[in-house]
Amino acid sequence: xxxxxxxxxxxxxxxxxxxxxLAGFTEFTAIRGDEAALELLSVQERLVGDLIQGRGxxxxxxxxxxxxxxxxxxxxxxxxxxxxERFDDQSAKDNLPLWVRIGVHYGRAAKRGSDLVGHDVNVAxxxxxxxxxxxxxxSEAAAERVAERMEGIWxxxxxxxxxxxxPEPVGIYRAxxxx
Amino acid sequence: xxxxxxxPENGRIRVLSASGSVTVIAEERRDVEVEPANRMxxxxxxxxxxxxxxxxxxxxxxxxxxGQSSERQEDAPERRPVLEVKSKSGSIEVxxxxxxxxxxxxxxxxxxxxxxxxxxxxxxxxGGIEIDTATGNVDARxxxxxxxxxxxxxxxxxxxxxxxxxxxxxxxSAHASTISGGVEIGTAGRDEVELKMVSGGAKVTVFGExxxxxxxxxxxxxxxxxxxxxxxxxxKVKSISGSLEVTGQ
Numbered sequence: 021x022x023x024x025x026x027x028x029x030x031x032x033x034x035x036x037x038x039x040x041x042l043a044g045f046t047e048f049t050a051i052r053g054d055e056a057a058l059e060l061l062s063v064q065e066r067l068v069g070d071l072i073q074g075r076g077x078x079x080x081x082x083x084x085x086x087x088x089x090x091x092x093x094x095x096x097x098x099x100x101x102x103x104x105e106r107f108d109d110q111s112a113k114d115n116l117p118l119w120v121r122i123g124v125h126y127g128r129a130a131k132r133g134s135d136l137v138g139h140d141v142n143v144a145x146x147x148x149x150x151x152x153x154x155x156x157x158x159s160e161a162a163a164e165r166v167a168e169r170m171e172g173i174w175x176x177x178x179x180x181x182x183x184x185x186x187p188e189p190v191g192i193y194r195a196x197x198x199x
Numbered sequence: 200x201x202x203x204x205x206x207p208e209n210g211r212i213r214v215l216s217a218s219g220s221v222t223v224i225a226e227e228r229r230d231v232e233v234e235p236a237n238r239m240x241x242x243x244x245x246x247x248x249x250x251x252x253x254x255x256x257x258x259x260x261x262x263x264x265x266g267q268s269s270e271r272q273e274d275a276p277e278r279r280p281v282l283e284v285k286s287k288s289g290s291i292e293v294x295x296x297x298x299x300x301x302x303x304x305x306x307x308x309x310x311x312x313x314x315x316x317x318x319x320x321x322x323x324x325x326g327g328i329e330i331d332t333a334t335g336n337v338d339a340r341x342x343x344x345x346x347x348x349x350x351x352x353x354x355x356x357x358x359x360x361x362x363x364x365x366x367x368x369x370x371x372s373a374h375a376s377t378i379s380g381g382v383e384i385g386t387a388g389r390d391e392v393e394l395k396m397v398s399g400g401a402k403v404t405v406f407g408e409x410x411x412x413x414x415x416x417x418x419x420x421x422x423x424x425x426x427x428x429x430x431x432x433x434x435k436v437k438s439i440s441g442s443l444e445v446t447g448q
Contacts, residue, residue, distance in 0.1 A: 043378060044397040047439040051418045117416050117437035119376075119395060149342055150322065152358035152376040153395045178338060179302035179320035182217055189215050189304050192322070 031131045036096035036162060037141055038076075038088040039148035040068075040103065041121045045084035048118060060118070067106045071099045079136050085148075089136060093126045093165040097173060097195050100124055100156045105197075108154065121155060123148025124195070126162040143190060146183040150192065160191030174198045201234030201292070207242070210280040211300035211317075212293065218307045219289045220326070225297045225314030231282055232294040239285040244278055298334065309344070318353070327362065336371070345380065354390075363399070368406065381441065385448075386432070393435045400441035403434060404448050415443050 042064065049057040061084065068078065068086060076090035076099060090096035100122045107120045125147055127140025143159060151157040158166065163175045174196045180189035206212070212231065214221055233240055284293055290308070295301070302320040303310050309326045312319060318335030321328050327344040330337060336353040339346050345362040348355060354371040357364050363380040366373060372390035375382045381399035386392050388409025394401050400420065405411055410429025413436070415422045420442040427447075436443045 043395075044439045047398050048418070051440065115416055117395070117418065117439050149360070150340055152340065152356075152374075153378070153397070154376070155358075177320070178340075179322060180213065180215060180304040181322045182215055182304045182306040182324070184306060184324050 032128050032138075033089075033091075033131060033136070034128050036090040036093040036124055036126050037129060037136065037144035038086075038090065038096050038100055039082075039123045039145050040086045040088070040100075041148055041151075042084035043119045043121050043153040044117065048116070060116075063110060064107075064120075067103060067110070071102050071106070075099065079134070087136075087141075087144075089129075093124070093162050094170050096124050096126075097156070097158060097162065097166050097170065100158075101173075101195060101197055104154065104156055119153035121148060121151040121153055123151050123157050123159075124162045125159040126165055143183070143186060146186065147190065147192060150181060150183075156195045158193050158195050160193065163191070163193040163195075166195070172198045200236070201232045201294075202236040202238075202240070204231045204233065204240055204242075204282060206231045206282055206296065206299070207280040210282055211302070212295055213281050213283045214286070214291065214293055214301070214303045214305075215283065216286045216291060216303070216305040216308060217288060219286060219291060220308040221286075221303055221305050221310045222290070222292045223301055223303065223310075223312045223316075224292065224294045225299055225312070225316050225331075226294060228294065228296055231296075233284055234292045234294075235289070238291060241283045241285075243281045243283050300335065386434075388432050391433045391435070393433075394437070396436075396438040396441045398438075398440050400438065401436055401443050403436075403443070403445045405445065406448050408447060411445065413443075413445060417441065417443075 075095040076088055079087040079089050111118050125144035129136035129141050130138045147157050147159050175193040178192040181192050182189050297315050298317045300317040305323040307325045310323055311329045313331050315332040319333045319337045321339040323341040325343045328339045328346045330348040332350045334352040337351045338356045340358040343361045346357050346359050347365045349367040351369045355369040355373045357375045359377050361379045364375045364382045366384040368385040370387045373392045376395040377399050378397045382394050382401040385404040388405050405426050409431040410427050411434040412430050413434045416437045419440045420438050422443045424445040426445050
Protein backbone atom coordinates (compact mmCIF):
# COMPACT_ATOMS: atom_id res chain seq x y z
CA UNK A 21 0.00 0.00 0.00
CA UNK A 22 1.42 3.37 -0.96
CA UNK A 23 1.78 6.03 1.69
CA UNK A 24 -1.10 8.42 1.98
CA UNK A 25 -0.57 11.65 0.08
CA UNK A 26 -1.80 14.95 1.20
CA UNK A 27 -2.03 17.82 -1.20
CA UNK A 28 -0.92 21.11 0.30
CA UNK A 29 -1.54 24.39 -1.45
CA UNK A 30 1.70 26.34 -1.75
CA UNK A 31 1.35 29.96 -0.79
CA UNK A 32 3.78 32.26 -2.60
CA UNK A 33 4.69 35.91 -2.52
CA UNK A 34 6.35 38.16 -5.10
CA UNK A 35 8.93 40.71 -4.09
CA UNK A 36 12.57 41.36 -3.36
CA UNK A 37 14.81 39.01 -1.41
CA UNK A 38 17.93 40.48 0.18
CA UNK A 39 20.87 38.61 1.68
CA UNK A 40 23.52 40.38 3.76
CA UNK A 41 26.82 39.07 5.03
CA LEU A 42 29.17 40.72 7.47
CA ALA A 43 32.62 40.28 5.92
CA GLY A 44 35.28 39.70 8.52
CA PHE A 45 33.00 38.84 11.40
CA THR A 46 34.84 35.62 12.27
CA GLU A 47 38.22 37.38 12.36
CA PHE A 48 36.73 40.30 14.25
CA THR A 49 35.38 37.90 16.89
CA ALA A 50 38.71 36.11 17.16
CA ILE A 51 40.53 39.39 17.83
CA ARG A 52 38.00 41.40 19.79
CA GLY A 53 36.16 38.59 21.60
CA ASP A 54 32.58 37.39 21.96
CA GLU A 55 31.31 40.42 23.80
CA ALA A 56 32.43 42.79 21.05
CA ALA A 57 30.94 40.42 18.47
CA LEU A 58 27.56 40.49 20.20
CA GLU A 59 27.74 44.26 20.38
CA LEU A 60 28.48 44.43 16.66
CA LEU A 61 25.48 42.23 15.89
CA SER A 62 23.34 44.54 18.01
CA VAL A 63 24.57 47.51 15.97
CA GLN A 64 23.68 45.68 12.78
CA GLU A 65 20.27 44.76 14.18
CA ARG A 66 19.59 48.39 15.11
CA LEU A 67 20.71 49.74 11.72
CA VAL A 68 18.65 47.18 9.82
CA GLY A 69 15.64 47.65 12.11
CA ASP A 70 15.64 51.42 11.50
CA LEU A 71 15.97 51.01 7.77
CA ILE A 72 13.36 48.37 7.06
CA GLN A 73 10.72 49.65 9.44
CA GLY A 74 7.41 49.82 7.59
CA ARG A 75 8.80 48.60 4.29
CA GLY A 76 10.30 45.16 4.82
CA UNK A 77 11.02 42.44 7.35
CA UNK A 78 13.85 40.27 8.61
CA UNK A 79 13.00 36.75 7.44
CA UNK A 80 15.81 35.13 9.40
CA UNK A 81 19.26 35.59 10.84
CA UNK A 82 22.04 33.52 9.33
CA UNK A 83 24.91 33.80 11.78
CA UNK A 84 26.28 37.26 11.06
CA UNK A 85 24.15 37.58 7.95
CA UNK A 86 20.50 38.32 7.37
CA UNK A 87 17.78 37.40 4.94
CA UNK A 88 15.36 40.27 4.35
CA UNK A 89 12.10 40.58 2.43
CA UNK A 90 10.57 43.61 0.73
CA UNK A 91 7.37 43.76 -1.30
CA UNK A 92 8.85 46.59 -3.35
CA UNK A 93 12.25 46.07 -5.04
CA UNK A 94 12.95 49.83 -4.99
CA UNK A 95 12.59 49.82 -1.21
CA UNK A 96 14.91 46.82 -1.08
CA UNK A 97 17.66 48.46 -3.12
CA UNK A 98 17.29 51.74 -1.27
CA UNK A 99 17.50 49.96 2.08
CA UNK A 100 20.50 47.90 0.93
CA UNK A 101 22.41 51.01 -0.15
CA UNK A 102 21.43 52.85 3.01
CA UNK A 103 22.58 49.92 5.14
CA UNK A 104 25.88 49.94 3.32
CA GLU A 105 26.30 53.69 3.91
CA ARG A 106 25.36 53.53 7.57
CA PHE A 107 27.63 50.57 8.13
CA ASP A 108 30.47 52.48 6.45
CA ASP A 109 29.84 55.47 8.72
CA GLN A 110 29.72 53.27 11.80
CA SER A 111 32.84 51.42 10.72
CA ALA A 112 34.71 54.69 10.12
CA LYS A 113 33.52 56.12 13.45
CA ASP A 114 34.71 53.07 15.39
CA ASN A 115 37.78 52.60 13.15
CA LEU A 116 36.70 49.04 12.35
CA PRO A 117 37.69 47.43 9.07
CA LEU A 118 34.34 45.72 8.56
CA TRP A 119 32.00 45.64 5.60
CA VAL A 120 28.66 44.26 4.56
CA ARG A 121 28.20 42.35 1.32
CA ILE A 122 24.66 42.50 -0.03
CA GLY A 123 22.75 40.71 -2.80
CA VAL A 124 19.25 41.62 -4.01
CA HIS A 125 16.98 39.62 -6.32
CA TYR A 126 13.37 40.04 -7.38
CA GLY A 127 11.15 36.99 -7.75
CA ARG A 128 8.70 34.62 -6.15
CA ALA A 129 9.17 32.80 -2.86
CA ALA A 130 7.16 30.05 -1.20
CA LYS A 131 6.02 30.65 2.35
CA ARG A 132 7.07 28.13 4.98
CA GLY A 133 5.74 29.54 8.21
CA SER A 134 7.56 32.86 8.56
CA ASP A 135 10.41 31.55 6.39
CA LEU A 136 10.63 31.87 2.61
CA VAL A 137 12.11 29.25 0.33
CA GLY A 138 12.44 28.53 -3.37
CA HIS A 139 14.49 29.07 -6.48
CA ASP A 140 14.49 32.86 -6.30
CA VAL A 141 15.65 32.75 -2.69
CA ASN A 142 18.59 30.63 -3.84
CA VAL A 143 19.36 33.09 -6.63
CA ALA A 144 19.44 35.97 -4.13
CA UNK A 145 21.87 34.03 -1.92
CA UNK A 146 24.15 33.36 -4.90
CA UNK A 147 24.12 37.03 -5.89
CA UNK A 148 25.21 37.98 -2.37
CA UNK A 149 27.96 35.37 -2.57
CA UNK A 150 29.53 37.27 -5.48
CA UNK A 151 29.37 40.68 -3.83
CA UNK A 152 32.64 42.20 -2.72
CA UNK A 153 32.94 43.70 0.77
CA UNK A 154 31.07 47.00 0.79
CA UNK A 155 29.16 46.22 -2.40
CA UNK A 156 25.47 45.89 -3.29
CA UNK A 157 24.89 43.55 -6.22
CA UNK A 158 21.45 43.16 -7.74
CA SER A 159 20.13 40.64 -10.23
CA GLU A 160 18.85 41.66 -13.64
CA ALA A 161 15.29 40.88 -12.52
CA ALA A 162 15.65 43.41 -9.70
CA ALA A 163 17.53 45.91 -11.87
CA GLU A 164 14.77 45.97 -14.49
CA ARG A 165 12.21 46.98 -11.88
CA VAL A 166 14.46 49.45 -10.12
CA ALA A 167 15.73 51.14 -13.27
CA GLU A 168 12.28 52.21 -14.37
CA ARG A 169 11.29 53.69 -11.03
CA MET A 170 14.31 54.98 -9.14
CA GLU A 171 16.06 58.21 -9.96
CA GLY A 172 19.54 58.67 -8.60
CA ILE A 173 20.47 55.00 -8.58
CA TRP A 174 23.20 53.84 -10.87
CA UNK A 175 23.24 50.20 -11.98
CA UNK A 176 26.50 49.16 -13.57
CA UNK A 177 26.39 45.98 -15.59
CA UNK A 178 28.74 43.27 -14.32
CA UNK A 179 27.86 40.78 -17.00
CA UNK A 180 26.03 37.47 -16.77
CA UNK A 181 27.15 35.03 -14.15
CA UNK A 182 26.85 31.29 -14.26
CA UNK A 183 25.98 30.16 -10.77
CA UNK A 184 26.15 26.80 -9.05
CA UNK A 185 22.86 24.92 -9.24
CA UNK A 186 21.17 27.46 -11.50
CA PRO A 187 20.41 26.34 -15.04
CA GLU A 188 20.49 29.81 -16.63
CA PRO A 189 23.06 32.60 -16.27
CA VAL A 190 22.00 35.49 -14.05
CA GLY A 191 22.68 39.06 -15.15
CA ILE A 192 24.36 40.98 -12.34
CA TYR A 193 24.53 44.73 -11.73
CA ARG A 194 26.33 46.80 -9.12
CA ALA A 195 23.95 49.29 -7.51
CA UNK A 196 25.28 52.68 -6.44
CA UNK A 197 23.96 56.09 -5.57
CA UNK A 198 24.54 58.48 -8.44
CA UNK A 199 27.02 61.23 -7.95
CA UNK B 200 40.04 24.04 -36.47
CA UNK B 201 37.09 25.83 -34.94
CA UNK B 202 34.14 27.74 -36.38
CA UNK B 203 34.59 31.31 -37.64
CA UNK B 204 32.16 34.16 -37.03
CA UNK B 205 32.12 37.81 -38.10
CA UNK B 206 32.29 40.27 -35.24
CA PRO B 207 30.24 43.39 -36.14
CA GLU B 208 31.84 46.79 -35.78
CA ASN B 209 31.84 47.85 -32.12
CA GLY B 210 30.82 44.31 -31.22
CA ARG B 211 31.86 42.62 -28.02
CA ILE B 212 32.13 38.99 -26.98
CA ARG B 213 30.38 37.19 -24.17
CA VAL B 214 31.35 33.67 -23.14
CA LEU B 215 29.20 31.61 -20.78
CA SER B 216 30.52 28.32 -19.49
CA ALA B 217 28.95 25.93 -16.97
CA SER B 218 32.03 23.76 -16.52
CA GLY B 219 35.44 23.55 -18.10
CA SER B 220 38.18 26.05 -18.67
CA VAL B 221 37.73 29.15 -20.84
CA THR B 222 40.60 30.63 -22.85
CA VAL B 223 40.17 33.80 -24.88
CA ILE B 224 43.03 34.91 -27.08
CA ALA B 225 43.24 38.40 -28.60
CA GLU B 226 45.36 38.43 -31.74
CA GLU B 227 45.79 40.04 -35.16
CA ARG B 228 42.61 38.93 -36.91
CA ARG B 229 39.23 40.35 -37.92
CA ASP B 230 36.89 37.47 -37.18
CA VAL B 231 36.19 35.28 -34.16
CA GLU B 232 37.08 31.63 -33.98
CA VAL B 233 35.44 29.28 -31.49
CA GLU B 234 36.85 25.86 -30.72
CA PRO B 235 35.39 23.25 -30.40
CA ALA B 236 33.15 24.11 -33.32
CA ASN B 237 29.99 22.65 -31.83
CA ARG B 238 29.40 25.37 -29.21
CA MET B 239 26.25 27.49 -29.37
CA UNK B 240 27.05 30.92 -30.80
CA UNK B 241 24.47 33.67 -31.20
CA UNK B 242 24.56 37.34 -32.18
CA UNK B 243 22.59 39.52 -29.75
CA UNK B 244 22.27 43.15 -28.86
CA UNK B 245 23.61 44.20 -25.46
CA UNK B 246 23.22 40.60 -24.39
CA UNK B 247 19.49 40.72 -25.05
CA UNK B 248 17.52 39.70 -28.07
CA UNK B 249 16.74 42.66 -30.29
CA UNK B 250 12.96 42.39 -29.99
CA UNK B 251 13.14 43.23 -26.29
CA UNK B 252 14.11 46.76 -27.28
CA UNK B 253 11.26 47.18 -29.74
CA UNK B 254 9.85 50.21 -27.88
CA UNK B 255 13.16 51.96 -28.22
CA UNK B 256 13.27 52.64 -24.50
CA UNK B 257 15.17 49.79 -22.96
CA UNK B 258 16.49 49.19 -19.51
CA UNK B 259 19.87 50.71 -20.27
CA UNK B 260 18.37 54.14 -21.05
CA UNK B 261 17.09 54.29 -17.52
CA UNK B 262 20.37 53.05 -16.17
CA UNK B 263 22.24 55.97 -17.64
CA UNK B 264 19.96 58.59 -16.11
CA UNK B 265 21.55 58.52 -12.70
CA GLY B 266 25.17 58.62 -13.82
CA GLN B 267 27.12 61.70 -12.90
CA SER B 268 30.80 61.05 -13.27
CA SER B 269 32.33 60.80 -16.68
CA GLU B 270 34.04 57.55 -15.76
CA ARG B 271 30.76 55.90 -15.03
CA GLN B 272 29.15 57.34 -18.13
CA GLU B 273 31.91 55.74 -20.11
CA ASP B 274 31.09 52.42 -18.51
CA ALA B 275 27.36 52.61 -19.19
CA PRO B 276 26.09 49.57 -21.04
CA GLU B 277 25.49 50.52 -24.63
CA ARG B 278 23.35 48.85 -27.20
CA ARG B 279 26.15 47.06 -28.88
CA PRO B 280 26.18 43.82 -30.78
CA VAL B 281 27.26 40.90 -28.64
CA LEU B 282 28.55 37.62 -29.95
CA GLU B 283 27.50 35.17 -27.26
CA VAL B 284 29.23 31.81 -26.96
CA LYS B 285 27.66 29.20 -24.67
CA SER B 286 29.32 26.06 -23.45
CA LYS B 287 27.76 23.49 -21.13
CA SER B 288 30.83 21.40 -20.47
CA GLY B 289 34.39 20.96 -21.64
CA SER B 290 37.12 23.45 -22.35
CA ILE B 291 36.54 26.22 -24.84
CA GLU B 292 38.90 28.50 -26.73
CA VAL B 293 37.85 31.73 -28.40
CA UNK B 294 40.16 33.78 -30.63
CA UNK B 295 39.20 37.38 -31.29
CA UNK B 296 40.65 40.63 -32.69
CA UNK B 297 43.04 42.67 -30.57
CA UNK B 298 41.31 45.23 -28.35
CA UNK B 299 37.96 43.41 -28.19
CA UNK B 300 35.73 43.97 -25.15
CA UNK B 301 35.00 40.61 -23.54
CA UNK B 302 32.80 39.36 -20.72
CA UNK B 303 33.03 35.84 -19.35
CA UNK B 304 30.66 34.14 -16.92
CA UNK B 305 31.98 30.76 -15.82
CA UNK B 306 30.97 28.45 -13.02
CA UNK B 307 33.77 25.96 -12.52
CA UNK B 308 37.00 26.08 -14.42
CA UNK B 309 39.77 28.55 -14.93
CA UNK B 310 39.46 31.60 -17.18
CA UNK B 311 42.49 32.85 -19.12
CA UNK B 312 42.62 35.93 -21.30
CA UNK B 313 45.78 36.05 -23.38
CA UNK B 314 46.81 39.12 -25.38
CA UNK B 315 45.58 42.69 -25.37
CA UNK B 316 41.87 43.36 -24.87
CA UNK B 317 39.68 46.42 -24.45
CA UNK B 318 37.43 46.26 -21.36
CA UNK B 319 36.85 43.03 -19.48
CA UNK B 320 34.13 41.75 -17.14
CA UNK B 321 34.91 38.32 -15.82
CA UNK B 322 33.21 36.23 -13.15
CA UNK B 323 33.72 32.67 -11.98
CA UNK B 324 32.37 30.71 -9.05
CA UNK B 325 35.27 28.31 -8.63
CA GLY B 326 38.35 28.69 -10.75
CA GLY B 327 41.08 31.24 -11.11
CA ILE B 328 41.17 34.18 -13.48
CA GLU B 329 44.30 35.20 -15.41
CA ILE B 330 44.26 38.37 -17.47
CA ASP B 331 47.12 39.49 -19.66
CA THR B 332 46.45 43.07 -20.72
CA ALA B 333 43.35 45.25 -20.84
CA THR B 334 43.61 48.74 -22.27
CA GLY B 335 40.21 49.63 -20.76
CA ASN B 336 38.53 48.82 -17.46
CA VAL B 337 38.59 45.43 -15.76
CA ASP B 338 36.03 43.93 -13.39
CA ALA B 339 37.03 40.43 -12.31
CA ARG B 340 35.42 38.53 -9.46
CA UNK B 341 35.34 34.97 -8.22
CA UNK B 342 34.06 33.14 -5.18
CA UNK B 343 36.99 30.75 -4.84
CA UNK B 344 40.11 31.16 -6.89
CA UNK B 345 42.96 33.57 -7.43
CA UNK B 346 42.91 36.50 -9.81
CA UNK B 347 45.88 37.84 -11.75
CA UNK B 348 45.80 40.94 -13.94
CA UNK B 349 49.15 41.73 -15.55
CA UNK B 350 48.26 45.15 -16.85
CA UNK B 351 45.16 47.33 -16.83
CA UNK B 352 45.00 50.64 -18.68
CA UNK B 353 41.82 51.86 -16.97
CA UNK B 354 39.95 51.21 -13.75
CA UNK B 355 40.52 47.82 -12.17
CA UNK B 356 37.95 46.27 -9.80
CA UNK B 357 38.90 42.84 -8.55
CA UNK B 358 37.28 40.70 -5.88
CA UNK B 359 37.86 37.17 -4.63
CA UNK B 360 36.29 35.54 -1.62
CA UNK B 361 39.02 32.97 -1.10
CA UNK B 362 42.08 33.44 -3.23
CA UNK B 363 44.93 35.83 -3.88
CA UNK B 364 44.66 38.93 -6.03
CA UNK B 365 47.63 40.17 -8.09
CA UNK B 366 47.55 43.26 -10.28
CA UNK B 367 50.86 43.88 -12.02
CA UNK B 368 50.20 47.46 -13.02
CA UNK B 369 47.06 49.57 -13.10
CA UNK B 370 46.96 53.02 -14.67
CA UNK B 371 43.59 54.15 -13.31
CA SER B 372 41.83 53.63 -10.01
CA ALA B 373 41.91 50.21 -8.39
CA HIS B 374 39.57 48.52 -5.95
CA ALA B 375 40.54 45.07 -4.77
CA SER B 376 39.01 42.96 -2.04
CA THR B 377 39.50 39.51 -0.61
CA ILE B 378 38.08 37.65 2.34
CA SER B 379 40.91 35.22 2.95
CA GLY B 380 43.60 36.00 0.40
CA GLY B 381 46.30 38.61 0.10
CA VAL B 382 46.59 41.42 -2.43
CA GLU B 383 49.61 42.51 -4.50
CA ILE B 384 49.21 45.54 -6.66
CA GLY B 385 51.34 47.86 -8.75
CA THR B 386 49.94 51.30 -9.41
CA ALA B 387 50.96 54.15 -11.68
CA GLY B 388 49.89 56.39 -8.82
CA ARG B 389 47.49 58.58 -10.82
CA ASP B 390 44.24 57.55 -9.18
CA GLU B 391 42.81 56.15 -5.97
CA VAL B 392 43.72 52.65 -4.81
CA GLU B 393 41.39 51.03 -2.30
CA LEU B 394 42.07 47.60 -0.81
CA LYS B 395 39.82 45.64 1.54
CA MET B 396 41.08 42.39 3.02
CA VAL B 397 39.72 40.41 5.91
CA SER B 398 42.67 38.22 6.82
CA GLY B 399 45.16 38.79 4.03
CA GLY B 400 47.93 41.34 3.78
CA ALA B 401 48.74 43.75 0.97
CA LYS B 402 51.87 44.65 -0.96
CA VAL B 403 51.64 47.84 -2.99
CA THR B 404 54.26 48.94 -5.49
CA VAL B 405 54.09 52.56 -6.58
CA PHE B 406 55.63 53.33 -9.96
CA GLY B 407 57.09 56.59 -11.19
CA GLU B 408 58.09 58.13 -7.88
CA UNK B 409 54.51 59.05 -7.07
CA UNK B 410 53.75 59.81 -3.45
CA UNK B 411 50.70 58.19 -1.92
CA UNK B 412 48.52 59.58 0.83
CA UNK B 413 48.27 56.36 2.85
CA UNK B 414 45.32 55.58 5.08
CA UNK B 415 45.67 52.19 6.73
CA UNK B 416 43.19 50.67 9.14
CA UNK B 417 43.59 47.28 10.79
CA UNK B 418 42.74 45.58 14.05
CA UNK B 419 46.05 43.74 14.32
CA UNK B 420 48.08 44.36 11.14
CA UNK B 421 51.11 46.62 10.80
CA UNK B 422 52.11 49.08 8.09
CA UNK B 423 55.53 49.44 6.52
CA UNK B 424 55.86 52.20 3.94
CA UNK B 425 59.14 52.77 2.11
CA UNK B 426 57.64 55.46 -0.11
CA UNK B 427 57.67 59.12 0.67
CA UNK B 428 54.10 59.96 1.51
CA UNK B 429 52.50 62.87 -0.29
CA UNK B 430 49.33 63.79 -2.11
CA UNK B 431 49.65 62.31 -5.59
CA UNK B 432 46.93 59.74 -4.94
CA UNK B 433 44.95 58.12 -2.12
CA UNK B 434 45.93 54.67 -0.96
CA LYS B 435 43.20 53.38 1.35
CA VAL B 436 43.77 49.99 2.88
CA LYS B 437 41.58 48.24 5.42
CA SER B 438 42.26 44.80 6.80
CA ILE B 439 41.11 42.99 9.89
CA SER B 440 44.37 41.18 10.51
CA GLY B 441 46.61 41.71 7.50
CA SER B 442 49.62 44.01 7.18
CA LEU B 443 50.49 46.57 4.52
CA GLU B 444 53.80 47.00 2.73
CA VAL B 445 54.28 49.91 0.35
CA THR B 446 57.36 50.23 -1.86
CA GLY B 447 58.34 52.55 -4.67
CA GLN B 448 59.84 51.64 -8.03
